[in-house]
Amino acid sequence: NLGFPINSNGDENSLQVFPDGRTALFATDRDAPGNLDLWQFELPGHAAAESVALWRGEVRDADSARPIQASVQVLDSLGNAMGMQMSSPVDGAFTLTFPATERVILQIDEEGYGFYSKTLDPLEGQEPFVSIRLQPLEIGTVLVLNDVRFERSSSALDARFQPDLEQLARTMLRSEVRIRIAGHTDGEGSAERNQLLSEERAQAVAQFLEAYGIATDRMETVGYGMSQPIASNDTAEGRARNRRTEIEIIQ
Incomplete structure (x- = not known):
């Protein structure tokens, strides 16, 4: 609860913060009790979150284009792991978030394939979706x-x-x-x-x-x-x- 004037005495829930760390929205029935609407607002300075960058993509075989379930990892500039997930075996999709204040290293790896490695700089902006093809x-x-x-x-x-x-x-x-x-x-x-x-x-x-x-x-x-x-x-x-x-x- 962030207090007045953001919160009211109505039914309010499901707070979501945008990647910029400053914009948020939540569900509220303040205008029509029992009927929830979405309200968007700016978080006050003391409540703002760290901004993050989003990187979405898919991993596929370079020859057949079939989706690959691969390890997708984000490292900091010293090689320390910041997060890891597996791409989807159904469509090869993945979504990454990382701090928007520093360069990070994206590495994608699967046994039997050559690896993918790329340095990402959030200040330079990123493509919204990237199809990565791993070579056998x-x-x-x-x-x-x-x-x-x-x-x-x-x-x-x-x-x-x-x-x-x-x-x-x-x-x-x-x-x-x-x-x-x-x-x-x-x-x-x-x-x-x-x-x-x-x-x-x-x-x-x-x-x-x-x-x-x-x-x-x-x-x-x-x-x-x-x-x-x-x-x-x-x-x-x-x-x-x-x-x-x-x-x-x-x-």
Whole structure:
């Protein structure tokens, strides 16, 4: 009960707070006893809740489009779990909420498939509904890792939490696949420097996986430098997409 003037002496229930943490509604019969209506109002400052972001989607097989019941998890920037659910086995649907004040990491995982990992920034806004297609772990499958964190212009891995690499390690620990790790750079700098950097970054990823217990004979590395862009190098966004690590299933 929030007191007058929000509440009255009528029959009032079913308070619901909107994702913004400030707007709410409830059922009341104040105007017609015995007949409930919905009233919307602004919560006073002392009663306001933390605002949350909503992310809705579905998980499906990339080849057959059939729904997949997969683990859907939200992590904070340090890798701590903030929430987990399973997508629906009927239609693959899921709905996530997370604080609208910080970046979070969404990870979707199911045995026999490559994982999905994405950093979400609530301040940038999110698509209202996303269809996520998981690729079966079979020869020829290529997983693109856009969030392998290296020091700038270096092959040294950032010491912070590495969501993509840790999830890749877990995927390999429960399977017997062999992979080719391919490093790619953007178009800034010389071709020679970028070629060397891409090779060294691929090797750094292999060393990370080895430290997790992945046998070295299950991995090979290659660098392509700036020779295989997937976006324009004329924009910061395009360059960020080109700086990537690709994992190909080779056996």
